[in-house]
Amino acid sequence: MKQSYFDTAEFAARRTQVKxxxxxAGLDLLICADPANMDYLTGFKGWSFYVPQCVLLHAEDxxxxxxxxxxxxxxxxxxxxxxxxxILPYPDDYVQNRAKxxxxxxxxxxxxxxxxxxxxxxxxxxYYFSGRAADTIRxxxxxxxxxxxxxxxxxxxxxxxxxxxxxxxxxxxxxxxAMRVGIDGIRPDRxxxxxxxxxxxxxxxxxxxxxxxxSAICPLLPSGEKASTPHLTWSDEPLxxxxxxxxxxxxxxxxxHCPMARTVFLGTPPAKLAKTSDVVIEGLHAALAAAKxxxxxxxxxxxxxxxxxxxxxxxxxxxxxxxxxAYPPDWGEHTVSFRPGDKTELRANMTFHCIxxxxxxxxxxxxxxxxxxxxxxxxxFYDFPESLTVKP
Amino acid sequence: MKQSYFDTAEFAARRTQVKxxxxxAGLDLLICADPANMDYLTGFKGWSFYVPQCVLLHAEDxxxxxxxxxxxxxxxxxxxxxxxxxILPYPDDYVQNRAKxxxxxxxxxxxxxxxxxxxxxxxxxxYYFSGRAADTIRxxxxxxxxxxxxxxxxxxxxxxxxxxxxxxxxxxxxxxxAMRVGIDGIRPDRxxxxxxxxxxxxxxxxxxxxxxxxSAICPLLPSGEKASTPHLTWSDEPLxxxxxxxxxxxxxxxxxHCPMARTVFLGTPPAKLAKTSDVVIEGLHAALAAAKxxxxxxxxxxxxxxxxxxxxxxxxxxxxxxxxxAYPPDWGEHTVSFRPGDKTELRANMTFHCIxxxxxxxxxxxxxxxxxxxxxxxxxFYDFPESLTVKP
Numbered sequence: 105m106k107q108s109y110f111d112t113a114e115f116a117a118r119r120t121q122v123k124x125x126x127x128x129a130g131l132d133l134l135i136c137a138d139p140a141n142m143d144y145l146t147g148f149k150g151w152s153f154y155v156p157q158c159v160l161l162h163a164e165d166x167x168x169x170x171x172x173x174x175x176x177x178x179x180x181x182x183x184x185x186x187x188x189x190x191i192l193p194y195p196d197d198y199v200q201n202r203a204k205x206x207x208x209x210x211x212x213x214x215x216x217x218x219x220x221x222x223x224x225x226x227x228x229x230x231y232y233f234s235g236r237a238a239d240t241i242r243x244x245x246x247x248x249x250x251x252x253x254x255x256x257x258x259x260x261x262x263x264x265x266x267x268x269x270x271x272x273x274x275x276x277x278x279x280x281x282a283m284r285v286g287i288d289g290i291r292p293d294r295x296x297x298x299x300x301x302x303x304x305x306x307x308x309x310x311x312x313x314x315x316x317x318x319s320a321i322c323p324l325l326p327s328g329e330k331a332s333t334p335h336l337t338w339s340d341e342p343l344x345x346x347x348x349x350x351x352x353x354x355x356x357x358x359x360x361h362c363p364m365a366r367t368v369f370l371g372t373p374p375a376k377l378a379k380t381s382d383v384v385i386e387g388l389h390a391a392l393a394a395a396k397x398x399x400x401x402x403x404x405x406x407x408x409x410x411x412x413x414x415x416x417x418x419x420x421x422x423x424x425x426x427x428x429x430a431y432p433p434d435w436g437e438h439t440v441s442f443r444p445g446d447k448t449e450l451r452a453n454m455t456f457h458c459i460x461x462x463x464x465x466x467x468x469x470x471x472x473x474x475x476x477x478x479x480x481x482x483x484x485f486y487d488f489p490e491s492l493t494v495k496p
Numbered sequence: 497m498k499q500s501y502f503d504t505a506e507f508a509a510r511r512t513q514v515k516x517x518x519x520x521a522g523l524d525l526l527i528c529a530d531p532a533n534m535d536y537l538t539g540f541k542g543w544s545f546y547v548p549q550c551v552l553l554h555a556e557d558x559x560x561x562x563x564x565x566x567x568x569x570x571x572x573x574x575x576x577x578x579x580x581x582x583i584l585p586y587p588d589d590y591v592q593n594r595a596k597x598x599x600x601x602x603x604x605x606x607x608x609x610x611x612x613x614x615x616x617x618x619x620x621x622x623y624y625f626s627g628r629a630a631d632t633i634r635x636x637x638x639x640x641x642x643x644x645x646x647x648x649x650x651x652x653x654x655x656x657x658x659x660x661x662x663x664x665x666x667x668x669x670x671x672x673x674a675m676r677v678g679i680d681g682i683r684p685d686r687x688x689x690x691x692x693x694x695x696x697x698x699x700x701x702x703x704x705x706x707x708x709x710x711s712a713i714c715p716l717l718p719s720g721e722k723a724s725t726p727h728l729t730w731s732d733e734p735l736x737x738x739x740x741x742x743x744x745x746x747x748x749x750x751x752x753h754c755p756m757a758r759t760v761f762l763g764t765p766p767a768k769l770a771k772t773s774d775v776v777i778e779g780l781h782a783a784l785a786a787a788k789x790x791x792x793x794x795x796x797x798x799x800x801x802x803x804x805x806x807x808x809x810x811x812x813x814x815x816x817x818x819x820x821x822a823y824p825p826d827w828g829e830h831t832v833s834f835r836p837g838d839k840t841e842l843r844a845n846m847t848f849h850c851i852x853x854x855x856x857x858x859x860x861x862x863x864x865x866x867x868x869x870x871x872x873x874x875x876x877f878y879d880f881p882e883s884l885t886v887k888p
Contacts, residue, residue: 150725150727151713154623154828174812174813175725175726176726176727179725183728196812196814199813200830201833202646228627228628229626229628231546233626233627234620234621234625234626234627235620235625235626235630235644236621237621238626252627254594295707297700297701300700301699301700301701302697304699304700305693307696308692308693309690315688315693315731317730318729321546322543322710329574330574333542333568334567335542335567335571336542336575337543337710340702421567422591432824432825433545434546439592441591441593463567
């Protein structure tokens with residue numbers, strides 16, 4: 105039984121767009137190792153990206169080709185509509201073997217198809233395309249002309265289809281439920297892990313209508329002085345009165361994410377934190393208002409910065425990035441950044457996570473909005489209280 | 497507050513072993529981007545491996561150096577005991593920027609320390625060391641002599657210390673609890689996501705004594721025909737009478753994993769599946785008995801193969817790999833494989849996951865043992881029923 109969650113026309117449109125971008129970039133063949141890009145082009149799912157695998161898309165081939173580990177070939181047959189001769193499992197002794205590499209197998213296939221002199225785009229900054237993978241394929245195909253495709257498929261993914269937006273809206277329901285459980289669960293003397301256990305349960309159980317999938321980043325729950333940095337996870341220590349806790353998490357519906365960050369304080373927050381939280385929320389709203397089709401990415405950041413600077417709040421790091429279909433370890437799409445110098449022009453139906461976190465010595469505050477670009481500005485996927493939650 | 501979970505002597509011993517392996521490999525400087533290796537050498541924790549980061553270990557420098565994103569510098573100060581001048585956060589505009597790469601920042605530091613002519617080992621097959629990262633550092637340091645360190649730190653990690661074994665034993669308690677919840681939860685007409693929600697909760701809540709951390713692979717729960725391939729995850733479809741469900745998951749205690757796989761059948765299993773499960777368990781026990789210090793990795797596989805071949809069971813893929821400290825997307829250590837040709841000699845206190853899964857058209861069976869090598873053979877970390885669980 106094929107389990108694709110999009111119809112044939114959706115995949116056809118994606119491949120047409122990607123082939124058009126390939127033509128502009130002067131590429132005959134694209135080798136995608138990013139699992140989100142593999143999924144985007146074929147529907148392929150599975151936690152098999154821990155071994156080398158890829159999807160090849162050639163300008164003149166109707167179908168993409170999936171190449172992966174032997175035991176995962178059945179997953180390709182079950183989750184994609186690729187014809188059998190475009191599903192190529194490699195023998196298991198290619199796995200973690202000093203003597204050979206799955207990219208040798210890929211190169212053999214490229215030669216078999218007569219593509220060995222092609223202009224080939226590689227995803228040089230994808231997580232699961234290692235230095236050795238890059239060196240191996242380049243050495244094995246000396247007559248090909250290789251280049252970094254510079255996140256070509258990621259750029260195509262930037263504008264979401266209606267079908268994709270539907271799944272992101274469902275993910276928004278998931279993240280809203282999980283965040284509610286998280287905030288409710290934050291109480292003095294409770295173990296952090298007990299709160300996170302409940303968050304996970306809510307993320308995955310979902311609603312009676314649909315369940316949730318694993319998210320590309322685990323729930324982040326830095327508490328106390330750990331809230332001074334964004335990427336620490338929970339411990340089994342108790343939550344402490346007088347300390348902040350940040351919750352950042354996403355709902356995932358069939359790999360489509362919707363992220364959210366909020367902050368809780370147990371007890372009376374320091375004046376500095378309370379003040380900062382108000383300013384940050386005002387700045388976030390300014391960024392949302394600026395996020396209209398035609399605006400540049402840097403202008404969204406400038407709207408934020410202009411607002412918060414008046415109150416003395418400064419932030420060095422970028423305040424947002426696009427999100428959507430994602431696999432571990434990141435739900436960001438690695439293309440646009442809301443920061444000075446990014447001249448990307450926003451278009452309708454792009455989706456961004458605007459997360460202007462402030463991390464200072466010993467404390468931090470995060471609030472965010474996952475939104476879609478509309479003519480009226482950035483429209484959040486959820487309506488969830490943004491203020492610092494203060495609990496006794 | 498420093499939150500290291502190992503004492504100074506443990507880290508000193510690790511660094512001494514790694515430096516000794518570097519000397520044998522002819523390396524002056526090691527650049528580790530594998531988050532498990534970064535943690536092993538420094539204690540650094542955090543879900544920040546989605547941006548480039550690394551630990552540098554030079555043969556003549558007392559301390560390793562952490563280099564990572566600005567906002568994660570506080571995480572390095574909180575989770576490691578590195579001196580401040582060995583924690584180097586890079587500015588945020590290095591993140592996902594076509595014009596520059598964090599490896600330029602790393603190269604600048606290497607030059608500043610006078611190491612630009614060093615023999616430098618790179619982790620060329622680490623997930624988070626991309627082709628672009630490899631190309632960038634090599635181009636930026638033209639006078640250095642680069643080589644692939646071939647999982648040098650992973651090889652050192654193969655033999656576990658007593659302190660590490662203690663955490664793995666705690667992870668065994670976590671996985672046992674979560675697997676119990678999973679098997680109990682498998683019932684006809686329940687949604688798969690509801691079972692997985694309970695598994696996650698058990699994994700993270702843990703016991704009154706200690707909680708669990710995120711595991712490097714999400715709980716895998718292929719059901720029905722999806723059980724014919726190992727790496728598919730759950731859906732929100734109901735479980736169906738007359739179908740098998742495989743559960744593979746791990747407990748994680750502070751990043752130290754203990755994995756387990758089991759299989760459940762709702763209803764009366766086909767004779768072929770019941771027979772296969774008995775044979776596979778017999779083969780697994782033969783492999784465990786062979787896993788003594790001095791045995792070669794391929795001999796462990798041969799013990800399995802010799803046993804199951806008598807019953808007509810064949811398996812192409814490897815049957816096991818080492819495990820321990822791990823980050824997404826894999827809890828395997830990428831060194832030894834239990835398969836023909838692997839001549840690695842087993843030593844006491846190595847830890848392996850022996851998982852001889854069988855996947856056929858339309859069904860599959862998995863059972864596994866996570867064990868430590870002892871003079872009496874492989875000793876599993878848990879005592880959990882291995883047979884196919886048959887439920888009405």
